Amino acid sequence: MKRMAGLSALALIISSTSGCGWLWGQDGYFRDRGSDYLEASQTAPMQLPPDLAAAKRLDPLLPIPRNVADDTAKGEYVVPRPQALSVAADSSDFSLQKSGDSRWILAQRAPAEVWPVAHQYFEDNGFRIAEDRPQTGEFNTTWQRIDELSATMAKRLTASGASTDSETRVRVRIEPGVQRNTSEIYVVSVDRPAGSTANTDFPARTTNLGLDSALTDDMLASMSRSAAKGGSISLLAARDFDTPNRVALSVDGSGNPVLNLGADLDRAWSSVGRALDHGEWRVEDINRSLGLYYINLAEKAQKPENEPGFFGRLLGSKPAKEEIEARAERYQVRLSKVGDNVQVTVEKNISTVAPADVARRILGVIQDNLG
Numbered sequence: 001m002k003r004m005a006g007l008s009a010l011a012l013i014i015s016s017t018s019g020c021g022w023l024w025g026q027d028g029y030f031r032d033r034g035s036d037y038l039e040a041s042q043t044a045p046m047q048l049p050p051d052l053a054a055a056k057r058l059d060p061l062l063p064i065p066r067n068v069a070d071d072t073a074k075g076e077y078v079v080p081r082p083q084a085l086s087v088a089a090d091s092s093d094f095s096l097q098k099s100g101d102s103r104w105i106l107a108q109r110a111p112a113e114v115w116p117v118a119h120q121y122f123e124d125n126g127f128r129i130a131e132d133r134p135q136t137g138e139f140n141t142t143w144q145r146i147d148e149l150s151a152t153m154a155k156r157l158t159a160s161g162a163s164t165d166s167e168t169r170v171r172v173r174i175e176p177g178v179q180r181n182t183s184e185i186y187v188v189s190v191d192r193p194a195g196s197t198a199n200t201d202f203p204a205r206t207t208n209l210g211l212d213s214a215l216t217d218d219m220l221a222s223m224s225r226s227a228a229k230g231g232s233i234s235l236l237a238a239r240d241f242d243t244p245n246r247v248a249l250s251v252d253g254s255g256n257p258v259l260n261l262g263a264d265l266d267r268a269w270s271s272v273g274r275a276l277d278h279g280e281w282r283v284e285d286i287n288r289s290l291g292l293y294y295i296n297l298a299e300k301a302q303k304p305e306n307e308p309g310f311f312g313r314l315l316g317s318k319p320a321k322e323e324i325e326a327r328a329e330r331y332q333v334r335l336s337k338v339g340d341n342v343q344v345t346v347e348k349n350i351s352t353v354a355p356a357d358v359a360r361r362i363l364g365v366i367q368d369n370l371g
Contacts, residue, residue, distance in 0.1 A: 094223045096216070097184075101209060103216050105185040105223070111137055111174045111270055114183045118172055121222050125153040127170065134243075136264065137174040140202075143167040145194055153218075160214035166191045170215065171202045176266050180273065180286055187215045243271060244342075247370050249363055252345075256353050259344040259363040261370075265291070268335055268342035275369035276333065279362075284330070291335035295362070298329045333362065 093108040107114045115134060122141060123129065126149035130142040146154045146164050162168065173186045189208045190200045206212045246262030261268045273293065276283050282299040286292065331354050336343045344366065346359035353359070 092224050093227045094220055096220055101206065103206075103213055104187075105216060105220050106177065107183040107185060107223070108181070109183060110181045110274065111176055111183045112274060114174055114185060117223055117226065118174060118185060118219065121219050122170070122172070124150075126150040130169075136267070139172055141170045143169050143192070156214055156218060157211055161210040162208075163191070165194050167194050167196070168211065169200070169202075176270055180288075185216075185219070187212050187219070189215065243370055244268060246341075247367055249360075249367055254353075255356070256345065257356060257359040257363050259367060261342045261344065262340075263342060265335065265337050265342055268344075271370055272333065272335060272344060272366060275366040278369045279365045293333040294330065295333060296328055296330050297358075297362075298327045299324070331358065331362065333366075 095106050097104050097106045115137070119129070119132075119139060122139075126144075127141040128144065129139055131138075131140045133139065145167055146157055146162055149157070157168075158164065168189055168191055170187065170189045173188075175184045175186070176182070177184050188202050188206050189211050190202055191208065191211075192198050192200050244261040244263035244267065246260070248260045250258055250260060252258045261271070263271065269288070269291065273283075273286070276293055276295060279295075280300060282296045283293055284296050284299075285294040287294075332347050332349070334345050334347055336345070344363060346354040346362050348354050354362075
């Protein structure tokens with residue numbers, strides 16, 4: 001039986017190899033079709049059915065752009081210059097702002113931090129401070145001749161057009177910026193003949209464009225260098241900048257706790273914001289126009305020391321939004337101008353005052369942090 005199967009297989013192999021025209025020949029299944037195109041004939045173009053003539057045409061998958069090169073255009077083509085790299089300038093904490101003839105420095109720091117830096121700059125360059133008003137963010141220098149300043153400053157001011165036969169006095173004003181924890185620094189100077197006793201008042205806007213611009217530019221460069229080197233801020237000087245003259249915790253006519261600050265609204269806003277940042281809560285939002293700080297007593301301040309460590313992030317889990325909302329204890333701290341003072345109160349919402357114990361606790365922490 002096995003012998004018959006072997007003979008049958010051998011016969012099949014011989015027949016397939018000897019007579020394989022039906023597989024590999026001209027009419028075979030696996031024939032060579034490389035020359036079939038030579039025998040192709042032209043057929044009528046494809047016609048769409050009549051009922052599809054008004055149908056929307058398909059848009060091309062890769063449309064050809066219209067603004068392709070045109071070799072018929074006349075004249076020379078000017079390649080536009082690339083935009084200047086400004087990454088380093090944008091990353092600085094200090095930048096120069098201009099509006100017409102006005103120039104000022106915008107600092108990405110709170111006024112309390114900028115005050116000692118600006119103060120030190122003028123002292124280092126030979127200016128003598130005549131009057132300090134940290135509560136209003138201003139300091140003035142005495143009347144001085146150019147040759148009384150440092151050699152570098154005298155050379156710079158002389159190049160800006162300042163006369164050696166005159167005396168100069170400078171006023172520096174530091175104001176809170178539009179955004180929180182920013183400052184705007186303005187420099188204004190006045191001149192008088194050397195030896196004169198005239199008391200020239202500071203103008204509302206700069207009149208010595210050359211001298212004021214030179215001082216502003218040089219102070220900007222000095223502050224930027226100090227920030228790049230990691231210059232430190234005196235915390236004591238920062239606190240003294242916006243600390244109110246008087247801080248008193250009392251109650252109003254309805255028995256609600258009230259914190260009275262002897263300061264203008266700008267200085268009070270800056271000092272209360274700094275005091276809240278040092279509290280054991282989170283400042284979630286602010287509204288400068290309404291004089292409101294929104295705080296959440298259930299969450300800690302967003303500080304590096306309050307963030308979980310490596311293993312805490314690895315093994316723990318971030319609380320869900322629903323969990324944060326469920327445990328939230330939100331209040332708003334309001335600053336109101338009352339005469340020459342500012343009153344600080346605590347509210348649950350716009351129409352409800354906070355419980356007396358909660359308000360007293362929050363205002364007490366603000367009072368302690370104000371020093």
